[in-house]
Amino acid sequence: MSEGSVVVMDGSDPSPDPVDLEDLHVTVGRRLRAASMRYSRSRFSVVEVLAAGGRPLTLPEILAAGHGSGLAQSSAYRNLGELVEVGVVRRVESGYEHSRFELHESLTGHHHHLVCIECGRVDDFEVPDEFEAGIEGLVGEAAARGFRIESHRFDMLGRCSTCQEKV
Amino acid sequence: MSEGSVVVMDGSDPSPDPVDLEDLHVTVGRRLRAASMRYSRSRFSVVEVLAAGGRPLTLPEILAAGHGSGLAQSSAYRNLGELVEVGVVRRVESGYEHSRFELHESLTGHHHHLVCIECGRVDDFEVPDEFEAGIEGLVGEAAARGFRIESHRFDMLGRCSTCQEKV
DNA sequence: CTTTCTGCAAACGATTTGCAGCAGC
DNA sequence: GCTGCTGCAAATCGTTTGCAGAAAG
Numbered sequence: 001m002s003e004g005s006v007v008v009m010d011g012s013d014p015s016p017d018p019v020d021l022e023d024l025h026v027t028v029g030r031r032l033r034a035a036s037m038r039y040s041r042s043r044f045s046v047v048e049v050l051a052a053g054g055r056p057l058t059l060p061e062i063l064a065a066g067h068g069s070g071l072a073q074s075s076a077y078r079n080l081g082e083l084v085e086v087g088v089v090r091r092v093e094s095g096y097e098h099s100r101f102e103l104h105e106s107l108t109g110h111h112h113h114l115v116c117i118e119c120g121r122v123d124d125f126e127v128p129d130e131f132e133a134g135i136e137g138l139v140g141e142a143a144a145r146g147f148r149i150e151s152h153r154f155d156m157l158g159r160c161s162t163c164q165e166k167v
Numbered sequence: 168m169s170e171g172s173v174v175v176m177d178g179s180d181p182s183p184d185p186v187d188l189e190d191l192h193v194t195v196g197r198r199l200r201a202a203s204m205r206y207s208r209s210r211f212s213v214v215e216v217l218a219a220g221g222r223p224l225t226l227p228e229i230l231a232a233g234h235g236s237g238l239a240q241s242s243a244y245r246n247l248g249e250l251v252e253v254g255v256v257r258r259v260e261s262g263y264e265h266s267r268f269e270l271h272e273s274l275t276g277h278h279h280h281l282v283c284i285e286c287g288r289v290d291d292f293e294v295p296d297e298f299e300a301g302i303e304g305l306v307g308e309a310a311a312r313g314f315r316i317e318s319h320r321f322d323m324l325g326r327c328s329t330c331q332e333k334v
Numbered sequence: 335c336t337t338t339c340t341g342c343a344a345a346c347g348a349t350t351t352g353c354a355g356c357a358g359c
Numbered sequence: 360g361c362t363g364c365t366g367c368a369a370a371t372c373g374t375t376t377g378c379a380g381a382a383a384g
Contacts, residue, residue, distance in 0.1 A: 038383060040339060059373085072341045077374060079339095095260035098373070114314045123312065131301055138294060138323065145290065146328030147281045155320045156305065161313030205358060207364060226348085239366045244349060246364095265348070 024051055024107060031086045045069045046079045047088065047103070056092040056100035056113070056122045096120035112154040118163035125156065191218055191274060198253045212236045213246045214255065214270070223259040223267035223280070223289045263287035279321040285330035292323065 028047050029039040049065040050057060057065070062076055080101050083089035088107065092100040094115060100122055105111070110132070114123040139149045195214050196206040216232040217224060224232070229243055238246075247268050250256035255274065259267040261282060267289055272278070277299070281290040306316045 036338090038338065040383075042340075070341095074342075074375075075340050078376090081375090091262075093260050093262035095258075114312060114316075116314070117317065123314070125308075125312070127305060127308075131305070134298055134301055138298070141292075141294075145281060145292070146331075147283070147290070147323065147325045148331055149281075149323045149325035150284065151324045153320075153322045153324060156314065156316045157318045157320060158314045158316035164313075164315055203363090205363065207358075209365075237366095241350075241367075242365050245351090248350090 021048075021051060024103075027107065028083075028088050031088055035086050037082060037086065042069070042071050042075055043079045043083065045071060046076060046083065050089065050101060050103050053102075055124050056094070056102040058098035058100050058120075060098065062101065092122065094120055094122055112156070114160075115155050115157050116160035116163055117157050118159050121160050121162075123160070127154070188215075188218060191270075194274065195250075195255050198255055202253050204249060204253065209236070209238050209242055210246045210250065212238060213243060213250065217256065217268060217270050220269075222291050223261070223269040225265035225267050225287075227265065229268065259289065261287055261289055279323070281327075282322050282324050283327035283330055284324050285326050288327050288329075290327070294321070 025039075025044065025047065028043075032039050032043070045066045046062060049062050053061070053065065059073065059076055059080075062080075063071060063073065080089055080091070084091055084101075087104050089101050090104045092102055092113070094100050097120070102108070102124075108124075109126075111124045111126045114125045116122070135152055135154075143149070192206075192211065192214065195210075199206050199210070212233045213229060216229050220228070220232065226240065226243055226247075229247075230238060230240065247256055247258070251258055251268075254271050256268050257271045259269055259280070261267050264287070269275070269291075275291075276293075278291045278293045281292045283289070302319055302321070310316070
């Protein structure tokens with residue numbers, strides 16, 4: 001649960017995610033070993049690709065990015081599933097043809113998504129602290145409905161710059 | 168696009184959705200006819216089930232609720248797809264085994280979802296106006312990232328009352 | 335060496351679709 | 360009576376899984 005290398009975003013940095021690769025791999029290796037799993041070459045490659053992507057990627061994107069690594073589709077899916085289980089990867093259902101995968105928030109920091117309703121592309125998006133605080137306030141309201149809230153998901157849907165041009 | 172029977176929620180009513188069935192069917196019939204489609208018995212039944220559900224339902228749930236109507240699975244899917252196209256139904260991807268379907272927000276009012284991470288159940292959830300206002304403020308920020316926002320999606324994830332007991 | 339991975343190919347399962355007969359208007 | 364809708368069964372397609380050989384430690 002506790003993790004020393006959590007990256008805290010301050011909202012003032014517009015660049016993707018300066019996650020330190022060194023730390024990242026150390027942390028991932030630790031989490032895998034804790035589950036008596038190996039940090040194999042293909043798992044390493046998947047993590048590397050996700051870190052470089054800086055946004056949720058589909059399986060085809062992951063395979064293409066790891067070009068030459070010759071990773072089989074089934075292995076990639078299997079790796080992703082395992083990484084999800086040890087809390088290194090998070091699966092993002094975009095509702096388009098493919099699921100998307102990104103590094104877990106414990107590694108990249110809490111954020112939300114900008115989803116293109118045209119091409120399905122998903123970008124990361126951080127919101128002001130006061131907004132997040134407002135969300136916390138809603139948790140109590142949900143409790144009144146019998147729900148015990150663990151997390152939330154906030155997406156803004158629209159058209160990315162590329163797809164706006166196509167109109 | 169414009170529609171006279173849009174239901175506006177004021178956020179003070181905790182009950183599900185007092186959508187008037189009469190109005191609902193009239194509106195749906197109008198939208199279908201506008202697309203030169205018929206308001207067939209099975210489409211009617213699907214709309215009725217969704218209205219009664221008051222929350223996003225899966226296809227199995229829809230078929231079960233319309234018991235006796237003998238609606239074929241493929242027809243239900245086809246009806247739902249058509250209703251989505253004419254703006255009567257909205258598809259909600261829960262990320263669990265089945266997609267879910269609910270009446271379009273133009274018929275039920277804008278709302279969000281409480282999602283049970285255990286059983287996949289989804290309940291409707293309305294947030295205070297000031298919260299929605301805060302969301303609008305984020306649209307401009309997204310624009311700075313090249314995205315033109317059309318809508319948003321906010322889900323709170325947790326465990327429903329039934330699934331809390333199972334622990 | 336032993337245990338855990340990987341690739342391959344087959345299996346799955348939710349959703350979609352072609353087609354011939356039925357229903358709405 | 361047309362035209363559009365429905366059920367049935369087959370096809371899709373992203374994702375999962377069984378298995379035999381290949382790596383990790």
